[in-house]
Amino acid sequence: MGSGAKIKSKAVFITGTDTDVGKTVVTFVVGALLQKRGCDVGVMKPVQCSGEDAAFLRKNLNVTDSLQDINPYYAEEPLSPHLAFQRQHIHFKKEKIFAAYRRLQERHDFLIVEGAGGVLVPITPKYLMIDLIKDLDLDVVIVARLGLGTINHTLLTINQIKGYGLNVRGVIFNETEQISKGVAEQTNPQAVKKIGQVPVLGVVPYLKEISQKEIEKKCVGIAISQILNEKERSGNPSSALKRWDKDYLWHPFTQMQDWLQEDPIVIERGEGNYLIDSDGKKYLDGISSLWVNVHGHNHPQINQAIKNQVDKISHSTLLGLSNVPAIQLAKKLVEITPSGLDKVFYSDNGSTAVEIAIKMAYQYWQNAGQIKKTDIVHLANSYHGDTLGSVSVGGIELFHQVYRKLIFKTIQLDFPDCYRAPKGKVYPDYAFECLERFEQILKTKHHSIACLVLEPIVQGAAGMIIWPDGVLKGMAQLCRQYDVLLIADEVATGFGRTGKMFACEHEKVIPDIMCLAKGITGGYLPLAATMVSQRIFDGFVFDYKDQKTFFHGHTYTGNPLACAAALANINIFKNDRTLEKLQSKIKHLSQQLPMFYNLNFVGDVRQKGFMVGIELVKDKVTKEPFPWQEKMGVRVCQAARAQGVMLRPLGNVIVLMPSLSISVKEIDQLIGVTYQAIKQVTEDD
Numbered sequence: 001m002g003s004g005a006k007i008k009s010k011a012v013f014i015t016g017t018d019t020d021v022g023k024t025v026v027t028f029v030v031g032a033l034l035q036k037r038g039c040d041v042g043v044m045k046p047v048q049c050s051g052e053d054a055a056f057l058r059k060n061l062n063v064t065d066s067l068q069d070i071n072p073y074y075a076e077e078p079l080s081p082h083l084a085f086q087r088q089h090i091h092f093k094k095e096k097i098f099a100a101y102r103r104l105q106e107r108h109d110f111l112i113v114e115g116a117g118g119v120l121v122p123i124t125p126k127y128l129m130i131d132l133i134k135d136l137d138l139d140v141v142i143v144a145r146l147g148l149g150t151i152n153h154t155l156l157t158i159n160q161i162k163g164y165g166l167n168v169r170g171v172i173f174n175e176t177e178q179i180s181k182g183v184a185e186q187t188n189p190q191a192v193k194k195i196g197q198v199p200v201l202g203v204v205p206y207l208k209e210i211s212q213k214e215i216e217k218k219c220v221g222i223a224i225s226q227i228l229n230e231k232e233r234s235g236n237p238s239s240a241l242k243r244w245d246k247d248y249l250w251h252p253f254t255q256m257q258d259w260l261q262e263d264p265i266v267i268e269r270g271e272g273n274y275l276i277d278s279d280g281k282k283y284l285d286g287i288s289s290l291w292v293n294v295h296g297h298n299h300p301q302i303n304q305a306i307k308n309q310v311d312k313i314s315h316s317t318l319l320g321l322s323n324v325p326a327i328q329l330a331k332k333l334v335e336i337t338p339s340g341l342d343k344v345f346y347s348d349n350g351s352t353a354v355e356i357a358i359k360m361a362y363q364y365w366q367n368a369g370q371i372k373k374t375d376i377v378h379l380a381n382s383y384h385g386d387t388l389g390s391v392s393v394g395g396i397e398l399f400h401q402v403y404r405k406l407i408f409k410t411i412q413l414d415f416p417d418c419y420r421a422p423k424g425k426v427y428p429d430y431a432f433e434c435l436e437r438f439e440q441i442l443k444t445k446h447h448s449i450a451c452l453v454l455e456p457i458v459q460g461a462a463g464m465i466i467w468p469d470g471v472l473k474g475m476a477q478l479c480r481q482y483d484v485l486l487i488a489d490e491v492a493t494g495f496g497r498t499g500k501m502f503a504c505e506h507e508k509v510i511p512d513i514m515c516l517a518k519g520i521t522g523g524y525l526p527l528a529a530t531m532v533s534q535r536i537f538d539g540f541v542f543d544y545k546d547q548k549t550f551f552h553g554h555t556y557t558g559n560p561l562a563c564a565a566a567l568a569n570i571n572i573f574k575n576d577r578t579l580e581k582l583q584s585k586i587k588h589l590s591q592q593l594p595m596f597y598n599l600n601f602v603g604d605v606r607q608k609g610f611m612v613g614i615e616l617v618k619d620k621v622t623k624e625p626f627p628w629q630e631k632m633g634v635r636v637c638q639a640a641r642a643q644g645v646m647l648r649p650l651g652n653v654i655v656l657m658p659s660l661s662i663s664v665k666e667i668d669q670l671i672g673v674t675y676q677a678i679k680q681v682t683e684d685d
């Protein structure tokens with residue numbers, strides 16, 4: 001049988017400690033409770049000797065599968081299967097069971113497989129019930145009687161199952177007849193739980209009539225979520241999750257009218273560079289889960305770091321207290337960022353990291369008595385986050401125009417698109433003209449300008465606009481010359497994305513303030529850092545009564561779990577030589593990318609390290625864009641998803657931004673699928 005958690009998590013095997021413990025009743029109870037939760041349940045009784053169990057379950061759970069699939073092997077006599085089959089000349093073949101099992105699994109969210117007798121019942125002299133469980137790769141739920149003698153039987157069964165390397169999801173006790181409960185009945189479940197080291201999933205009380213209604217009334221205490229194994233999977237069948245998503249969630253940056261009409265993908269697990277959804281489908285994560293994942297999903301070292309920290313403390317405040325991981329991470333961040341960034345101020349997302357930077361830059365001059373330096377310069381097409389302060393320094397009309405009245409005034413510096421040159425100009429010459437424009441502004445207004453905020457080298461959300469070499473350096477020099485603070489928003493570019501740890505390193509630029517978020521925890525937990533120079537820090541160190549304190553702080557500032565994850569993330573860079581290994585992968589990527597120009601509707605392909613933008617245009621010569629209403633980018637990404645690659649576009653720009661841990665083979669998959677998706681959507685229309 002196939003291996004893998006998909007099968008494991010979508011079915012369970014119900015066995016008894018003995019014959020006649022009421023397995024079929026319990027199977028029905030479990031099935032009915034699952035159905036009540038909106039789960040599409042299938043049942044199977046692979047082997048049955050006499051009786052009506054399979055037919056009973058089929059009828060009462062209202063399943064329409066054929067009785068041959070539900071019960072592939074049936075013998076007339078109430079004997080052990082090996083004997084009953086022999087006497088009736090039935091030739092047993094396990095493959096017949098596997099095939100029926102697969103068919104049923106395909107059709108249902110969750111499958112309950114009921115055994116016959118206990119786990120050591122021979123189906124043939126050489127093939128026991130437990131061999132079948134192992135072949136089906138299923139976890140086991142044990143049904144036990146409630147009364148005297150059950151501890152021994154149950155523990156034997158547990159030991160046997162565990163000895164085979166299988167997992168016991170839990171024990172359900174069944175009150176097979178109406179008895180008055182003595183000490184044994186009341187304490188047996190606890191004894192089994194303690195000695196057997198397994199969960200007790202509940203007690204099914206004696207049911208006078210075996211009906212859906214009676215079950216709903218009397219069996220609500222059964223731990224259905226553990227039977228579904230909610231620890232391993234998110235617990236609910238895929239169809240129910242999709243329905244609840246639409247019932248209860250409002251998604252970010254999403255027109256919900258469109259969303260409600262689509263079939264949502266629900267991610268359940270991650271493995272390395274892949275995402276796995278609630279239907280078990282695997283996707284290569286082509287955008288590192290919105291630019292955050294660094295070393296892959298489910299990374300053992302980051303997992304372990306968080307687990308270790310959970311066992312100590314998960315949160316304590318940085319207001320008036322400190323904590324261990326926050327201190328250790330601050331030291332580490334100062335070590336790995338360009339020298340000159342000396343202090344760390346934490347928050348929990350990129351937008352706040354930028355707001356903090358802006359407030360600091362502003363207050364720095366206020367504290368210094370230069371109270372006229374209040375203006376903030378930012379670039380056209382910039383993106384610094386979605387809170388009002390960060391929107392104020394944003395330059396993407398589509399996102400920001402609605403809030404114009406709410407946001408503060410800024411100076412926007414025209415900044416060139418690297419693809420669409422102004423009339424009569426050539427790239428990269430015209431890109432440097434923005435330095436002249438900036439100097440023009442500075443010459444007349446530097447007395448009133450507090451800071452310049454920019455995304456160094458790559459303007460991410462604008463569509464991966466990449467600067468020619470030297471522009472960043474020029475900006476930094478002008479800031480220095482006119483005593484304007486430079487804020488580098490490395491929320492997207494930080495942690496290796498551009499091929500160096502930080503984009504500023506490409507031009508040896510040391511900003512006064514640097515904003516970090518997205519990749520800082522390896523894509524695990526929300527955390528951000530605003531790094532500042534000693535000069536900025538000192539600008540806030542006064543007597544308390546001077547009222548120059550930086551009055552800012554979020555409740556979860558310096559969260560120990562997030563800091564522990566970030567420390568592990570940074571350590572992996574060193575231990576795995578991540579940046580060193582990255583260089584050949586960047587080169588490989590840059591060798592593959594030019595082939596996109598073969599496509600009829602690709603106008604520009606831009607790359608800096610692992611940040612790639614492929615711009616779709618309606619006309620390659622005039623560079624006329626596709627109308628945004630056509631949603632070309634979205635459609636290409638949908639086509640890529642169908643081929644197992646997860647992408648998210650920026651308008652007409654297809655973004656590739658994989659985790660740094662992606663392999664060369666996976667890069668080829670990413671490129672190949674993206675290429676075909678663009679071709680299919682733009683050329684086959």
Ligand SMILES: *Cc1c(COP(=O)(O)O)cnc(C)c1O
Nearest residue numbers: 349350351383384385460491492
């Ligand atoms: C994503 C991003 C932000 C905002 O970060 P959030 O964590 O989403 O608030 C800010 N700046 C840049 C450059 C970004 O790419």
